[in-house]
Amino acid sequence: MQNNESYNTLAKKVNLLSKPKPKNEQSSFLKKPKGFFDEHSTSVQESYSEHDEVTSLCEDFGKRYPMYSYTSTQTKPPAYNYPFEKKRVNLWVKKMAQIAIPEPQKSLLSATCMGDSTLKIQKRYANARIQNRHSTEQADWFFWKWSICREYTNGLSSITYQKPDGFQRKKQNTKYYGKLKITTKAHPHLTHLHSIICTGPKNQKTFKRSWLNHMTDVFLMVLWLDDGCLYNNYQGCFSLESFPASDLKIFVCYLRKVWGIDSEFRSTGAKKKDGTPCYKVYLKNQQSLLKLLRIIAPLIPVKQMLYKVMFVPFNDTDLLQRWASELADKVQPEFRDYIIDFYGVSRFA
Numbered sequence: 001m002q003n004n005e006s007y008n009t010l011a012k013k014v015n016l017l018s019k020p021k022p023k024n025e026q027s028s029f030l031k032k033p034k035g036f037f038d039e040h041s042t043s044v045q046e047s048y049s050e051h052d053e054v055t056s057l058c059e060d061f062g063k064r065y066p067m068y069s070y071t072s073t074q075t076k077p078p079a080y081n082y083p084f085e086k087k088r089v090n091l092w093v094k095k096m097a098q099i100a101i102p103e104p105q106k107s108l109l110s111a112t113c114m115g116d117s118t119l120k121i122q123k124r125y126a127n128a129r130i131q132n133r134h135s136t137e138q139a140d141w142f143f144w145k146w147s148i149c150r151e152y153t154n155g156l157s158s159i160t161y162q163k164p165d166g167f168q169r170k171k172q173n174t175k176y177y178g179k180l181k182i183t184t185k186a187h188p189h190l191t192h193l194h195s196i197i198c199t200g201p202k203n204q205k206t207f208k209r210s211w212l213n214h215m216t217d218v219f220l221m222v223l224w225l226d227d228g229c230l231y232n233n234y235q236g237c238f239s240l241e242s243f244p245a246s247d248l249k250i251f252v253c254y255l256r257k258v259w260g261i262d263s264e265f266r267s268t269g270a271k272k273k274d275g276t277p278c279y280k281v282y283l284k285n286q287q288s289l290l291k292l293l294r295i296i297a298p299l300i301p302v303k304q305m306l307y308k309v310m311f312v313p314f315n316d317t318d319l320l321q322r323w324a325s326e327l328a329d330k331v332q333p334e335f336r337d338y339i340i341d342f343y344g345v346s347r348f349a
Helices: 007-017 050-064 105-114 136-148 166-172 188-197 217-227 245-259 286-299 303-309 317-330 333-343
Strands: 118-120 129-135 159-162 179-183 228-231 235-238 263-271 277-283
Touching: 050 136, 050 159, 105 129, 105 136, 105 188, 105 217, 118 188, 129 136, 136 179, 136 303, 217 228, 217 235, 217 286, 217 303, 228 303, 235 286, 245 263, 245 277, 245 286, 277 286, 286 303, 286 317, 303 333, 317 333
Parallel strands: none
Antiparallel strands: 118 129, 129 179, 159 179, 228 235, 235 277, 263 277
């Protein structure tokens, strides 16, 4: 570890990974098209095609990750593991086990549905479908998820590009990220999933141990990359503000009993539209946070999301050195050099 690499310097580097790159570092497919936006207009040139934007983003993902290419028919799903607790219990007669969705797709879809996605049976449809959105800043992560679950999509025709909204434009200034949105097929498998996880009032999604017990480590990875974060670079939380306290109590218990991760939910001080409090789930201590990151790090499939495990302990150089070395060994081999360069690690045992 380079001695002059202070906590503050590394913390700033982690923060920069989750923020837009300077304008001159933008990829060609994310640069603002001529005439796309200006200070007073949101007009789009007639020649500009939102379908072209989706295609360009997808092609670029395929070049970086040919093994996961969205247009390939040979994509290999990631490896997965059940928690030790699950291996000791026979759950195969339960409803979740009867869904004809294989792992790891089952855990992936369940996690992304519990995040910002919707899983609904729309009017005049017999089956459920998922809608999921991500900023183009996380395009690789978006395309990876839906390349793994492509059988529930209609290929690129299921994906649309949405222009940056007012909040994005104000927040990101000259970086014009839009959003990618996917609408899956209305599918019987998703209807079965809906019947299990959407059992709250008005068919709202809800956490229940009866289905959480079936989840693999891919569930934790997807939920963390979708809705988890490192704040202050050494503390962690899941942003699950849409869920009531009763649901989060179940989720907190699941993390502790099944994965040995201690957490708690606390009010953020904000209110939902119905006036009820918003909550986040916070990892209770550093030991639990590192336990979670050790589970997640080997599974992360795209470099774009590694910042979610780039822990920088406050004022603890020894722990920083140990974590930098451990993380470089845990991530997928193609990301090892990236971790070494980030932390400034000069050598490993």
